[in-house]
Amino acid sequence: MRNPLRSEAEAFRFLIAVVIGAVLIIVAAYINTWLGVAVAVLAVAGLFWWLRQEPVRGAAEPQPPLVSGTSPGVRRVLVVAPPGTSSLALPAGAEVLVVVPALTSRVQALTGAVDDRRGDAEATAAALGAQLPAARVEVGADDPALAVEDALRLFGADEVLVAGDDRMLRAIRKRVTIPVSRA
Amino acid sequence: MTAYSHAEPLAHDEHHGPPEPHYSSRIMPATLGMYLFIASEIMLFGAFFTAYFFIRIVNGTPWPTPPYHLPVFVATINTLILLTSSATMHWATQSIKRGNVWGMRAGLLLTFLMGSAFLISQIFEYMRAGFNTSEGAFPTIFFCLTGLHGCHVFVGLSILLFMTIRAFRGHFSAEHHHGVEIGGIYWHFVDAMWILVFTTVYVL
Numbered sequence: 001m002r003n004p005l006r007s008e009a010e011a012f013r014f015l016i017a018v019v020i021g022a023v024l025i026i027v028a029a030y031i032n033t034w035l036g037v038a039v040a041v042l043a044v045a046g047l048f049w050w051l052r053q054e055p056v057r058g059a060a061e062p063q064p065p066l067v068s069g070t071s072p073g074v075r076r077v078l079v080v081a082p083p084g085t086s087s088l089a090l091p092a093g094a095e096v097l098v099v100v101p102a103l104t105s106r107v108q109a110l111t112g113a114v115d116d117r118r119g120d121a122e123a124t125a126a127a128l129g130a131q132l133p134a135a136r137v138e139v140g141a142d143d144p145a146l147a148v149e150d151a152l153r154l155f156g157a158d159e160v161l162v163a164g165d166d167r168m169l170r171a172i173r174k175r176v177t178i179p180v181s182r183a
Numbered sequence: 184m185t186a187y188s189h190a191e192p193l194a195h196d197e198h199h200g201p202p203e204p205h206y207s208s209r210i211m212p213a214t215l216g217m218y219l220f221i222a223s224e225i226m227l228f229g230a231f232f233t234a235y236f237f238i239r240i241v242n243g244t245p246w247p248t249p250p251y252h253l254p255v256f257v258a259t260i261n262t263l264i265l266l267t268s269s270a271t272m273h274w275a276t277q278s279i280k281r282g283n284v285w286g287m288r289a290g291l292l293l294t295f296l297m298g299s300a301f302l303i304s305q306i307f308e309y310m311r312a313g314f315n316t317s318e319g320a321f322p323t324i325f326f327c328l329t330g331l332h333g334c335h336v337f338v339g340l341s342i343l344l345f346m347t348i349r350a351f352r353g354h355f356s357a358e359h360h361h362g363v364e365i366g367g368i369y370w371h372f373v374d375a376m377w378i379l380v381f382t383t384v385y386v387l
Contacts, residue, residue: 005221005368005372007364007368008272008273008276008363008364008367008368008371009273009276009277011367011368011371011372012269012272012273012367012371014371014375015266015269015371015374015375015378018375018378018379019266019378022378022379022381022382025382025387026382026386026387029386029387036387
């Protein structure tokens with residue numbers, strides 16, 4: 001979606017769109033009041049349609065799935081454990097990174113009221129860290145797929161294990177090319 | 184990310200293939216701030232426009248209420264001045280993006296002068312309107328809507344003044360001109376609001 005206040009140039013284009021809409025409404029209203037109302041409705045709808053267009057071609061396209069991997073002889077596993085996870089069975093013989101996404105609701109994410117949810121994730125991470133001394137445990141982003149993306153960009157893994165629900169599993173599978181299975 | 188590690192840190196130099204880190208927040212704070220700002224402005228102007236439509240359509244108050252007249256011609260000239268000032272603001276921003284410092288300075292100065300002309304002209308319009316807020320619903324909402332916009336123009340002019348001073352002091356360059364960009368966004372927003380005010384209050 002186009003943000004009319006993203007840049008000065010976008011704001012100028014928005015102003016021109018508003019001027020064109022206003023001129024059309026004025027002309028229609030002088031012909032007939034109800035025609036003016038109809039044009040006003042159409043102009044507002046047109047403005048919303050214009051705002052929904054992507055300002056840069058390809059900007060709205062989804063990102064390609066993230067490719068990850070490790071060098072030969074090294075096996076790394078990324079484990080996603082939602083807050084509240086009390087125990088995990090880790091694969092033997094692999095370097096393991098456990099990520100606890102600080103899951104939030106949409107409203108909490110938009111308003112930045114994430115402190116309590118992050119506190120929950122930190123408590124879970126601390127408990128898992130004490131329980132799994134061989135693994136590294138981190139708190140991740142509020143979106144599990146994004147937390148996995150972040151982790152993979154610093155920790156190349158061969159496999160992702162998910163201790164969450166099916167929805168979380170599907171969301172992560174969409175974002176990465178490596179095998180994703182249930183922990 | 185906060186790490187709770189009880190093991191030796193992993194040797195990242197052994198990694199094979201991890202791409203560069205990226206900004207991972209779902210919504211950038213600056214973007215959220217801008218949306219909240221827009222929302223607050225929409226609510227502010229929305230409240231005044233609601234009062235306007237209530238008085239004019241629901242209450243059926245004649246617009247303008249006889250024997251008063253709205254200075255449509257002066258407001259039209261003012262509108263043209265304000266729209267031209269947006270064009271010069273755009274010119275200023277485009278100039279500094281290309282490294283044309285004098286183009287930016289001229290554009291900002293012209294924008295400031297035209298904004299000042301608009302505001303002075305509006306003050307004279309108020310003085311010669313022939314009515315004031317104590318004379319009924321029509322003058323009240325007229326002064327409230329145009330006055331609210333006038334306040335925004337005044338804020339915009341203050342920003343423009345600082346921008347112009349900074350421009351003449353050489354604070355902006357092709358690489359660093361965020362101050363011009365942000366001020367420009369605000370100025371165009373104020374102009375877009377004036378188009379709504381002008382269309383509803385003076386023309387329709």
